[in-house]
Each structure stands twice: as C-alpha cells, then as structure tokens.
Amino acid sequence: MTHPIQREHLVVIGNGMAGCRAVEEILARDPAQYRVTIFGAEPRVNYNRIMLSPLLAGEKSFDDIVINDQAWYDDNAIDLVAGDAVVSIDRAAKTVTARSGRVTLYDKLLIATGSDPFIIPVPGKDLPGVVTFRDMDDVDAMLKAADGGGDAVVIGGGLLGLEAAHGLSLRGMKVTVIHLMPTLMERQLDEAAGWLLKSALEGRGQTILTGADTAEIFGEGKVEGIRLKDGREIPASLVVMAVGIRPSTGLGREAGLAAGRGLHVDDHMVTSDPDILAVGECVEHQGQVYGLVAPLWEMCRALADGLTQRHTGYTGSVTSTKLKVSGIDVFSAGDFSGGEGAEDIVLRDASRGIYKRVIVKDDRIVGAVLYGDTADGNWYFDLLKKQEDIADLRDSLIFGQAFAQGGGALDPNSAVAALSADAEICGCNGVTKGKVVSTIEAGACTLDAVRATCKASASCGSCTGLVETLLAITLGDDYAGERETKTMCKCTSFSHEDVRALILEKQLKAIPQVMQELHWTTPDGCSSCRPALNYYLLCAWPGEHEEDPQSRFVNERMHANIQKDGTYSVVPRMWGGVTNPRELRAIADVVEKYEAPLVKVTGGQRLDIFGIKKEDLPAVWADLNAAGMVSGHAYGKALRTVKTCVGSDWCRFGTQDSTGLGIQAERMTWGSWMPHKFKIAVSGCPRNCAEATIKDFGVICVDSGYELHIGGNGGIKLRGTDLLCKVETEQEALDYCAAFIQLYREEARYLDRTAPWIERVGLDYVKARIVDDATGREALRQRFLFSQSFSQIDPWAERAAGAEKELHQHIAEIRPFAVMETA
Amino acid sequence: MEPEWLDIGPVSQLPTLGARTLPVRGGAEIAIFRTAHGSVHALVNSCPHKQGPLSQGIVHDTSVTCPLHNWRISLLTGQALGEDKGCVPVIPVKIDSGRILIGRAEALAGLGAVAA
Structure with a gap:
C-alpha cells in the first residue's frame, strides 16, 4: 500500500469509546495512513463508560475502567487534547476551533460526540444536588x-x-x-x-x-x-x-450537516460532507439510532474499512442488553414485541425464580428475554444474529444449550414439588403436604385411598388436583392418573381449584406473580384467565389487592353495561327495590338531560337508563350521586339486586317485614365481587311474589321465621332453589346469607353461578359448612364482612370525582378538513 | 410512499394492555391499542362481527377480544382469529420520540370506507 508523503490529518472530536475505537480500528488496518488528533471534553484518558455503574457500586476503580492509558496515545503518536472541547467546525476552511481558541486544520474529521443525558424540563432541575x-x-x-x-x-x-x-x-x-x-x-x-x-x-x-x-x-x-x-x-x-439520552448533534447541525434524530451517515459512516465522518451514539443510520455499545463496535469496523479502501459497509445492528446489577441476571435481545407469525416459547420455573421467553418466527429466533438464568443469553443471541434454522432444536430450545444437546427431563409438577412439607393441601380437613405424602407412601395409591385414609380432598374436593399431583410425584410411573383435569384455560395446566389453593399457599398477590409462580405458558394470559385471576386475588387478599383494570371485562371496567351500539346502560341502586320522589326526579332529569332514548324497569325491580355515551357516564353518575344514589352494580359479577315484596307492612298475607329484611340484606352485601352475578330475593309469604326460589339466595318468610333457599337461577337453564334450612330471626337470616356468599366467593370457579357450583359440590357439603358448623359459619361471615369493609365504596362517586378519567375520554380527535378536500 | 403522519399525543396516555379511542368527525372511531410489550396498533374501532367497540376489549399478546361476543381480532392484521371470519381495517401507527403518530390519509380513508 502506498501513502502520500505528507500524511493526511485525521481529527477526532470525542475521546470516548466510539472515537478511540474508530482510531484503533484504523490503526489496525493501516498504522501509517493518518496523523491523528483527538479532542476530549473531559480532562482524562479514554475510559469504558459502560463500567461507570460498577465504579459507582464500588466494584471497580477508575484505573480498572481505563481502556487506553497515556502510553497508548504516546505509542501511536496521537495528539490528545483533553479538557478542551471543540466548539465549532468550519467546513469551508476545514478547521475546528476549541473552547481555548485553538484552531486545528483537518483533512478528515470524525465526529464521535456520543449523546447527552435528557433532562426532563421540570421546575428545580437546575438545583444543586x-x-x-x-x-x-x-x-x-x-x-x-x-x-x-x-x-x-x-x-x-x-x-x-x-x-x-x-x-x-x-x-x-x-x-x-x-x-x-x-x-x-x-x-x-x-x-x-x-x-x-x-x-x-x-x-x-x-x-x-x-x-x-x-x-x-x-x-x-x-x-x-x-x-x-x-x-x-x-x-x-x-x-x-x-x-434517557439523546444524540449529541449540536456541532454537526451548526456546521450544516444533514441530521434527523442523529447525524445522517451512509454505510461507511460518512456524513453529508464527504470529508466528515461520524460514529457512535450521535449518528442516525437508515433511520436507526443506537444507545448501546455493541453497534458501536460494528460501526467502527465499517468506518475503518471505508477509510482504508475496503468495502464492507455497516448494515445496522441487532442489539442485546444485560443489566449490570450484581446478583440480578437480566438479558434481552432482538424484537420481543411478538408479531404476525411470531410464536412465544415460555419457560417459568418459580422455585428458581426463572423466566425465559424466546420469540420464534419462521423457524428462526427473532428475540429473547431471560430473567434469573441468563447463561444461555449469548447462545440465543448468536442463533438470532446468524438467523440459524432452529426447527430441529425447537422442542428443547427453551431449556438452553446444554439441554438442547441432550440433558435431563423437565418436571412439570415442580411448583407442587417445591412446596414445603408443612404446606397445607386440604384446607377443609387441615391436611399438610407431608401428611398426604406419608399417606401415599404408606400404601394409599389412589385418590379414593388418600381420601379414606387422611381425609385430604374428601370434603369440598377443591384440592383434588394438588392431591393427584402429589400422587404422581410420590408414585412416579406407578400412578396411572384418575381424572381428566379441567384446566383453567389454555395458558396453564392447573385447574381453577389448584390456582386458588396455590394463591393462598404461596401468598401470591399480583397477576404477573401468579403467572410466573404457576408457570403460565403465555406472556400475559388471555381474556379467560386474566379476569379470573383478578377475582381470585381480590377474594384472597381483601384490602391488599391492587385492581388490574385491564383484566376486567368492559362492564366492570366502565361500571356500566355495554349495549350493542357501544353505548352504556346505567342502573342506580334502589335498596330493596324501594324508591322515592327525589330519586325518581333525579333519574327523570338524567334521562332528559342526556337524551337517553329508553328508560326501563328491570326484572330486579330497578330502573335502567339506556343509551349513555362513555364520555357522559361520569356526569350522569355525579347527578345520580347528588340525589343519594350509588352504583347498582347491574354490570358486575357481583351482588346485583335484592328483590322484595311489600310484606307485612302492607300485604294482607304478609308474615314478616320482607321489604325491611331485603333492604338490610342489600346494605350488607352491595359492592361485593363474586365469581358471577348474584341475586337475592325476600318474599313475605309462601306465595313468593318476589320469586325467591329462582335466586342465588332466597328468603321465604313464614309465620314461625325464615326459610333460606339457595342455588336457584332463571337464565338459560332454569333451576329452582334447594332449601338450606329454616331460621327464626332476621339476624340469623342475614348471618347465614353472609356465610353462604363467602363460601361461594371462596370456592366456586370464576363464572360459575351458585347453581352449577352447588350441583358440583352437592347440597350436603354446603349444609355441612353453613348449617352444621356454627364456628365455620361465623368465620365465613366474619371474612365476608372484613372483605366488605373494603368493597363498599361507590365506584361511581370515585369516577364522578375524576378517577380514571382517561377511560371516559378520547385520546384526541381528528377534524378532517381533508375529507372535504378529497370528496 | 411515506405516509403523512398526525401526532395525536404522548404514548404515556395509552394504558398498557389497553386502548384509547380517536373519533373522526363524520365517521367512526379509531381504536389505538398498546400491548404488554409496548407495541402500538390501530384498528377501526368496530368488530367485523357486530361492530362492537374493540377498544373496550381485553388485550392479550397481539390480539384483542371483542367485548360483545368474544371474537378475537389480530391487532397486526385486523383479521378475526380462530374459527371466526372477518376483517377490520388496520390504520398505520408508529411511535416517534414518545409521540403516537397515525397515518393521516389511511385514517381518513379507512373511516370513509366504514361510513360509506
């Protein structure tokens, strides 16, 4: 290779990682081509900026993070001007001027000014500290x-x-x-x-x-x-x-170089001026800017190749990220946003705190997110960058390189296996995991044998799945399995009962935590499991649960009933179906003010206002609140209505104050979330004008007291109630009602009404829990009342006061003048 | 051709796993969705089945379940997923410097088609 006798002068603005790496790459290809001057704003040699974090954490010293010491500059005859930042470029004269006034001529100029931290424009941003x-x-x-x-x-x-x-x-x-x-x-x-x-x-x-x-x-x-x-x-x-950071492009822009978010460069990092190059975080290549270190190395190679007459070119980078917090392993690479044809392979291992997700498209890896075990990060990243066909590896890919090349088997029951021996499996009979396992080891090798011996799973049966898993774990291949497990949804292999038991046992309190600990196979669940999990968590942890509005069905998110045209209907609560002129006036005013096209009496003795737009809901609620009315929860998997007849106050056949009891029942139960909608009725005599025998909980007043009926519904499959028992006082009727609701809340599957739940567990089981077990009944009642102490807050009042107002507002509005022009 | 973009606001106004609506005067609404992974998508806010407001559905992965009859619609193609057949127009949308940009002409044309 021949060189001009007078070597060209390469001036580099920026003594950081990109500038120095570019010089290293150029020197490696041809040490004699350029005379090099590097300007740095900081008064020190080139150091590894990404190691500032370990420096701050005390894991490194400054000397540890120096990349090139003074000797490197001396050995390569590089003139380092440290602590004197370049302030302007004169492209016509081909000079740069530093803050000190120093003017330097260049033949080629390399801008490697990196990026500036983004300062959010809030008051006080300039305060010392x-x-x-x-x-x-x-x-x-x-x-x-x-x-x-x-x-x-x-x-x-x-x-x-x-x-x-x-x-x-x-x-x-x-x-x-x-x-x-x-x-x-x-x-x-x-x-x-x-x-x-x-x-x-x-x-x-x-x-x-x-x-x-x-x-x-x-x-x-x-x-x-x-x-x-x-x-x-x-x-x-x-x-x-x-x-965040933003590309530092000021110098280049002022010199008139083409720039978007960063300085525009071609595949050899040349800017719009052929004698000025740029590299690193300050550039924009094919619309992309990069804030990580790996792309920078690739850019420097392309730049040096271009300057030394080779023609490889830079084609953009795929990036990967590792968080440098010791003891916490996080890795991410490529595109993890999913996409058409993209498929997720997810592995969660709760006992080891591991989450791995590999995104595959057309038999190639397009992205990976690893938490807890990042050992295979580089392997995935390598497969991704090389666009290797992983069809043959697919089934074992997620278990990592070692497994994909032959390894141990995966235990699908690991979440249950990881439970400690004193973890409670059967809540009804107080049986621990250790007891179940020892029972199995002593010869109980079927579900029935376990039930007969230690009583686990012998009562409500909600722990059946867990007991079967323990049979499988303990007996291994000798256990044949007994039932088709009905899983909660396609995202999990656990049943509803398993999930609820494990939420309590493992103290799970948030949806992502449940999905992680119970090895969900999808990244964020589906429209079946998310509402169910939200309910199970709020039921398990009253007072602690944080609502996830995105896991609520629309009606519960909007606190109104969506109609076929996308408007909503609004049903204010009328306690026991009793109203007064003030409430009726407020409803009439709302109907007129918001031009509601229909107002109708419902089957549950309430008034339903139709055709309200989502934007108007908070204002409608404010008007109804002002008249003393709260949400009727006609939209919820919740206590809906308590229907009553007029009872002994007016009716010549009435035996008790059915209206008063109904109002008390509604005051006690309103606002409670349930597995499904829940209706109550109180009839004042066996003529049953309130239709109490097709309600979830019905009371028929008789001369000697109150008959309590459970498990009825109208609906697609009509089911009349079963008689639970008869009690003598109003207070007892209310206590049994609270206990029954709590049993249903705690044990039914989400979206099961009381009727199918009772048919599954049997009336005898419910009677045993509510009628025969006075202590248990009182405990259930207390848990219900505790839960109610958090749920009897009117959601309408909160919304009317401005809570979650974005749910009721458009993000923006397009006023299309263009429609007029193009029409 | 690069579409002409309209800035409709900061991406922070879109709830993760949720949606907001963008009405166009004289037409139907556009629904703008945000997935768990932060990607943003826009569809005409009308299910191909019975015109349910998709913006009120539950978003999971890259699909939304219509609140009226549980049709699952792809946020990427607007196609109904599973056994159901139908398609809703996709509106170009992108994020630039934290702002949501929506394709102006496509937004108006998509809505025009619905209105007509």
Missing part, C-alpha cells in the same frame, strides 16, 4: 453525596437508572426509583420479567414507584425532594436524572 449519570464527574458528584448517606431519588427505571440506583443503594443511600411507565426497563423487558425485576429490587430495600410522573424538584438553595404529579412527595438530598 440534581445530577445526571453520564461521565466521571457525575459519578464523583454521586459518591460525594453518598458519603453523607440519606435519601436519593433516581428518575428513570431503565438500564442506566437502575444501575445508578443499585450503586447508590450499595453506597448506603435509601433509594427511590421513579419510573413513568408501568413496568421497569419496558424497552428491553416484557411485563413478566419487569415485574420479577421490580420484586427483586424491592427485596434489596429499594422503593420502586412505577407509573409515577415527576412534577417538580424542590428545595431551598439545594435539592430537598421531589413532588409527583399525584401529589406525593419523596425526600431526597440527591436526585439522579436517568430518563
């Missing part, structure tokens, strides 16, 4: 703050923010992470992995606030804390902004 996380000076500032201990807030729950939080936490600060989005690292992780990560970080003492929007940073002369848009205040002596 607010820092970014981008360079050594930021780390120094953080270390100085951490010396004093106290509270730190990190704004941003992405890669950088979590690493900063981890470092500060290890340095002894009490750290709160504020993240705008609902899950952490949402650009790299799916919801399931984001949830696991959040739990792990919380387990390490960090506070993680997702869906949290910063309103301002406050303090007198220095930062004292931040305030969120919902009004919460979090004290902090240090605030780290790590919400």
Whole structure:
C-alpha cells in the first residue's frame, strides 16, 4: 500500500469509546495512513463508560475502567487534547476551533460526540444536588453525596437508572426509583420479567414507584425532594436524572450537516460532507439510532474499512442488553414485541425464580428475554444474529444449550414439588403436604385411598388436583392418573381449584406473580384467565389487592353495561327495590338531560337508563350521586339486586317485614365481587311474589321465621332453589346469607353461578359448612364482612370525582378538513 | 410512499394492555391499542362481527377480544382469529420520540370506507 508523503490529518472530536475505537480500528488496518488528533471534553484518558455503574457500586476503580492509558496515545503518536472541547467546525476552511481558541486544520474529521443525558424540563432541575449519570464527574458528584448517606431519588427505571440506583443503594443511600411507565426497563423487558425485576429490587430495600410522573424538584438553595404529579412527595438530598439520552448533534447541525434524530451517515459512516465522518451514539443510520455499545463496535469496523479502501459497509445492528446489577441476571435481545407469525416459547420455573421467553418466527429466533438464568443469553443471541434454522432444536430450545444437546427431563409438577412439607393441601380437613405424602407412601395409591385414609380432598374436593399431583410425584410411573383435569384455560395446566389453593399457599398477590409462580405458558394470559385471576386475588387478599383494570371485562371496567351500539346502560341502586320522589326526579332529569332514548324497569325491580355515551357516564353518575344514589352494580359479577315484596307492612298475607329484611340484606352485601352475578330475593309469604326460589339466595318468610333457599337461577337453564334450612330471626337470616356468599366467593370457579357450583359440590357439603358448623359459619361471615369493609365504596362517586378519567375520554380527535378536500 | 403522519399525543396516555379511542368527525372511531410489550396498533374501532367497540376489549399478546361476543381480532392484521371470519381495517401507527403518530390519509380513508 502506498501513502502520500505528507500524511493526511485525521481529527477526532470525542475521546470516548466510539472515537478511540474508530482510531484503533484504523490503526489496525493501516498504522501509517493518518496523523491523528483527538479532542476530549473531559480532562482524562479514554475510559469504558459502560463500567461507570460498577465504579459507582464500588466494584471497580477508575484505573480498572481505563481502556487506553497515556502510553497508548504516546505509542501511536496521537495528539490528545483533553479538557478542551471543540466548539465549532468550519467546513469551508476545514478547521475546528476549541473552547481555548485553538484552531486545528483537518483533512478528515470524525465526529464521535456520543449523546447527552435528557433532562426532563421540570421546575428545580437546575438545583444543586440534581445530577445526571453520564461521565466521571457525575459519578464523583454521586459518591460525594453518598458519603453523607440519606435519601436519593433516581428518575428513570431503565438500564442506566437502575444501575445508578443499585450503586447508590450499595453506597448506603435509601433509594427511590421513579419510573413513568408501568413496568421497569419496558424497552428491553416484557411485563413478566419487569415485574420479577421490580420484586427483586424491592427485596434489596429499594422503593420502586412505577407509573409515577415527576412534577417538580424542590428545595431551598439545594435539592430537598421531589413532588409527583399525584401529589406525593419523596425526600431526597440527591436526585439522579436517568430518563434517557439523546444524540449529541449540536456541532454537526451548526456546521450544516444533514441530521434527523442523529447525524445522517451512509454505510461507511460518512456524513453529508464527504470529508466528515461520524460514529457512535450521535449518528442516525437508515433511520436507526443506537444507545448501546455493541453497534458501536460494528460501526467502527465499517468506518475503518471505508477509510482504508475496503468495502464492507455497516448494515445496522441487532442489539442485546444485560443489566449490570450484581446478583440480578437480566438479558434481552432482538424484537420481543411478538408479531404476525411470531410464536412465544415460555419457560417459568418459580422455585428458581426463572423466566425465559424466546420469540420464534419462521423457524428462526427473532428475540429473547431471560430473567434469573441468563447463561444461555449469548447462545440465543448468536442463533438470532446468524438467523440459524432452529426447527430441529425447537422442542428443547427453551431449556438452553446444554439441554438442547441432550440433558435431563423437565418436571412439570415442580411448583407442587417445591412446596414445603408443612404446606397445607386440604384446607377443609387441615391436611399438610407431608401428611398426604406419608399417606401415599404408606400404601394409599389412589385418590379414593388418600381420601379414606387422611381425609385430604374428601370434603369440598377443591384440592383434588394438588392431591393427584402429589400422587404422581410420590408414585412416579406407578400412578396411572384418575381424572381428566379441567384446566383453567389454555395458558396453564392447573385447574381453577389448584390456582386458588396455590394463591393462598404461596401468598401470591399480583397477576404477573401468579403467572410466573404457576408457570403460565403465555406472556400475559388471555381474556379467560386474566379476569379470573383478578377475582381470585381480590377474594384472597381483601384490602391488599391492587385492581388490574385491564383484566376486567368492559362492564366492570366502565361500571356500566355495554349495549350493542357501544353505548352504556346505567342502573342506580334502589335498596330493596324501594324508591322515592327525589330519586325518581333525579333519574327523570338524567334521562332528559342526556337524551337517553329508553328508560326501563328491570326484572330486579330497578330502573335502567339506556343509551349513555362513555364520555357522559361520569356526569350522569355525579347527578345520580347528588340525589343519594350509588352504583347498582347491574354490570358486575357481583351482588346485583335484592328483590322484595311489600310484606307485612302492607300485604294482607304478609308474615314478616320482607321489604325491611331485603333492604338490610342489600346494605350488607352491595359492592361485593363474586365469581358471577348474584341475586337475592325476600318474599313475605309462601306465595313468593318476589320469586325467591329462582335466586342465588332466597328468603321465604313464614309465620314461625325464615326459610333460606339457595342455588336457584332463571337464565338459560332454569333451576329452582334447594332449601338450606329454616331460621327464626332476621339476624340469623342475614348471618347465614353472609356465610353462604363467602363460601361461594371462596370456592366456586370464576363464572360459575351458585347453581352449577352447588350441583358440583352437592347440597350436603354446603349444609355441612353453613348449617352444621356454627364456628365455620361465623368465620365465613366474619371474612365476608372484613372483605366488605373494603368493597363498599361507590365506584361511581370515585369516577364522578375524576378517577380514571382517561377511560371516559378520547385520546384526541381528528377534524378532517381533508375529507372535504378529497370528496 | 411515506405516509403523512398526525401526532395525536404522548404514548404515556395509552394504558398498557389497553386502548384509547380517536373519533373522526363524520365517521367512526379509531381504536389505538398498546400491548404488554409496548407495541402500538390501530384498528377501526368496530368488530367485523357486530361492530362492537374493540377498544373496550381485553388485550392479550397481539390480539384483542371483542367485548360483545368474544371474537378475537389480530391487532397486526385486523383479521378475526380462530374459527371466526372477518376483517377490520388496520390504520398505520408508529411511535416517534414518545409521540403516537397515525397515518393521516389511511385514517381518513379507512373511516370513509366504514361510513360509506
């Protein structure tokens, strides 16, 4: 290769990873082609910026993270101008000017200015104590703050923010992470992995606030804390902004180079000026900008090839991410957003805290998300980048490289196997896992034998699936299996009863946690299991459960009944079917004000207002609330109505105050969520004008007391009630009602009404629990009342006051002038 | 040809696993969905079966279940999934710098087709 006698001068703006790597690549190809000058804004040699996190965490020192020391610059005759940033480029004169006034001529100019941290424009962003996380000076500032201990807030729950939080936490600060989005690292992780990560970080003492929007940073002369848009205040002596980066393109733009989000470059990293190149985070290549290190290496290779007359070119990068928080293993690569023809392969191993998801399309891996066990991350990434055909590996792919090349078998029962010996399997009879296993080992090798010997699964039968799993685990191949297990849905191999038992046993409290611990085979469930899980969790953990509105059917999300034209009907509660002029006037006013096309009396003795638009619902509710009315829950898998007749107050046949009892029953039970809709009626005499014998719970008043009936419904398959028992007082009638509802709430499958549930478990079982067992009845009643203490909040009043108003508003509106023009 | 885009707001206004609606004067609505993985899709807000508002359905993976009769519609193609047959127009949508951009001409044409 020949060189001009006078070597060309290559000037590099940026002494960071991209600039120096590009120089290394050029020197490796042809050490004699260029004379090199590098300008750096920071007064130090080239160091590995991605190792700032371990530096902050105290796992590395500055010397450990230096890539090129002074000797490298000297050996290669590179002129390093550190601490004197370039402030302008003169393309006509082919010079750059530094802050000090120094002017330098170039033949080729390389812009490698990287990116700038994004500062969210909130009041207080310039207060002392607010820092970014981008360079050594930021780390120094953080270390100085951490010396004093106290509270730190990190704004941003992405890669950088979590690493900063981890470092500060290890340095002894009490750290709160504020993240705008609902899950952490949402650009790299799916919801399931984001949830696991959040739990792990919380387990390490960090506070993680997702869906949290910063309103301002406050303090007198220095930062004292931040305030969120919902009004919460979090004290902090240090605030780290790590919400993102944006390409640093100012120099290039001012010089007139073509730029979009980054400086435009071709496949050899040449900008719109043929003598100016750009590389790294400041560039935009084919519409893409990159904020990770791996693409940068590939760009530097392409750049050096171009400058030294080879023609490979840069074709874009597939990226992968690893979180550098010691002890928490997270990996993501490629596209994990799913897509047409894309198929998920999911593995969850709850006992080891592992979640793996590989996304496959046309027999090729297109993406991977790994949590807990990232050992195979690079293997998947390699298969992805090489676009290898994985058809032959497919069945074993998810178990990793070692397994795919031959390994042990997978135990589908591992969640049950992982339960401790004293975990309770049968709640009815108080039988532990250890007891069941020892019973099986002593010779009980069928379900019936286990039932006969230790009573597990002998009562309500809801633990049958667990007992069968234990038979399978304990007996291995000797156990033939007994029944077709009806699984909850296609996302899981567990039955409804198994899932409910495991939610209690394993203290599962959120939908992603249930899906993880119980090895769901889909990433976010389906429209069958999500509403069921939401119900099971709210039933299991009253007062603690956090609602997931996206797992509610539309009617329960909107607190009204959707109609065929997409409008809603609204049914205000009328206790026991009794109303008054004030309520009737308010309803009449609403019908007129909102031009409701129909108002109708329902079968449950209420008034139903039809044709209300979702935008108008909060205003309608506010008007009804003002007249003292609350939600009638006519839309819910919930207590619907208590229907009554006029009873002894008016009727010549009435034996008791059926209206009064009905009102008391409705006051006690309104607002409770159930597996399905639940209707009550109270009739004042056996003529049964309130039709109590086709209700879920019906009361027939007689001279000597109250007959309690259960398990009736109208509907597709009419079922008359069964007589539960007869009681003597109103209070007893109410107590039995509460206990019965709670038994149904705790043990029926989601979307089973009382009728099919009772047919499955048998009337005798219900009688044994409610009538024969006074202690158990009282316990059920107490659990119902406890649950009610959290659920008797009028959802209409909350919405009318502005809660979740986005559910009732359009995101925007298009006013199409264009329709007029094109018509 | 690169479509002309309309900015309809920040992506943070879309609930994960949920949807918002975008009415067009003189036409039906557009439903804009966001999946668990953060991808955003737009369909005419009308199930091919009985015109149910898909925006009120349960979103799971890359499909939505219609709130009226449980038809499952692909957010990617607008096609009914499973045994059901039918298709709803897909409107081009993308995210740029945290903003939701919707294809202007396609949005209007899709709605025009529905209105006509």
